[in-house]
Amino acid sequence: MSADPRVSIHPNSAVLMAAIAARLITKLVDVQDKHGEATVVLTGGTVGIGTLKAVAESPAAPAVDWSRVNFWWGDERFVEKDSSDRNTVQAREALLSALPVDQDRVHEPGSADEFATAEDAAADYAARLKAAAEAEHAADTSDNRPEEAGELPRFDILLLGVGPDAHIASLFPEQAGIRVKDRTVVGVENSPKPPPSRISLTLPAINSAQEIWMVVAGEDKAGAVGLALAGANPVQVPASGPAGRSRTLWLIDENAASRVPQQLIRKDPAGA
Numbered sequence: 001m002s003a004d005p006r007v008s009i010h011p012n013s014a015v016l017m018a019a020i021a022a023r024l025i026t027k028l029v030d031v032q033d034k035h036g037e038a039t040v041v042l043t044g045g046t047v048g049i050g051t052l053k054a055v056a057e058s059p060a061a062p063a064v065d066w067s068r069v070n071f072w073w074g075d076e077r078f079v080e081k082d083s084s085d086r087n088t089v090q091a092r093e094a095l096l097s098a099l100p101v102d103q104d105r106v107h108e109p110g111s112a113d114e115f116a117t118a119e120d121a122a123a124d125y126a127a128r129l130k131a132a133a134e135a136e137h138a139a140d141t142s143d144n145r146p147e148e149a150g151e152l153p154r155f156d157i158l159l160l161g162v163g164p165d166a167h168i169a170s171l172f173p174e175q176a177g178i179r180v181k182d183r184t185v186v187g188v189e190n191s192p193k194p195p196p197s198r199i200s201l202t203l204p205a206i207n208s209a210q211e212i213w214m215v216v217a218g219e220d221k222a223g224a225v226g227l228a229l230a231g232a233n234p235v236q237v238p239a240s241g242p243a244g245r246s247r248t249l250w251l252i253d254e255n256a257a258s259r260v261p262q263q264l265i266r267k268d269p270a271g272a
């Protein structure tokens with residue numbers, strides 16, 4: 001389990017999204033130098049999508065070999081595939097359609113015109129994650145190759161937005177999804193944030209990631225951020241649950257940081 005979460009505070013949401021984009025580009029280049037490819041788990045939401053737009057506008061974006069980036073989503077709305085409500089549609093419009101990505105490496109969760117229920121789409125997404133884990137395991141020639149492939153491929157960076165109610169992905173306070181420990185993906189039928197039907201990685205799946213970046217802006221999130229950094233129970237405060245294997249980074253603006261007790265602001269060692 002990673003050390004305590006680190007916090008990097010930026011003056012406003014525009015600077016925050018540009019800074020996250022710069023970090024993401026650099027991190028993807030570093031991971032590709034080490035592994036030959038990189039895997040990022042994207043999030044929906046204002047900051048999540050705004051960050052992708054900032055990547056698209058960055059002159060440094062071509063430094064990443066986008067044909068060797070694997071894209072997954074932390075959650076998705078269970079609606080028609082081409083609906084503007086889809087996180088994947090918004091991600092394609094913001095960034096992916098402008099990049100030379102390998103479509104075989106873009107793993108979109110299922111949609112309502114492909115599956116009968118969110119639960120069916122969740123089972124399919126879990127199966128595809130497991131297949132990716134097995135392919136990665138088979139290709140691993142390193143000395144520290146694990147015995148078993150496991151259920152999930154290596155997630156190098158996993159981005160998470162946070163709702164005003166402290167939800168992450170589509171895991172909401174006190175709902176069944178945040179309590180699931182024995183599955184990687186769940187269907188959600190009663191999301192308080194519309195649309196109601198969704199697919200979500202579970203907290204154990206989220207916490208399999210090497211690095212988790214919590215990307216949050218706005219005064220309306222300050223309470224959730226304060227409770228999460230104070231270590232509240234993840235069932236009541238899902239944003240308190242994420243803990244990356246090597247790093248958990250809160251990338252927030254000053255408004256979102258406004259109700260975090262100063263002693264809980266453990267600066268990111270690299271500085272803001």
Ligand SMILES: O=C(O)[C@H](O)[C@@H](O)[C@H](O)[C@H](O)COP(=O)(O)O
Pocket residue numbers: 043044045046047048075076077087160161162163164167168169170193
């Ligand atoms: O599908 C979704 O709705 C998102 O994945 C969700 O978890 C989002 O990240 C938060 O609700 C924050 O969204 P905002 O940044 O727009 O408040």
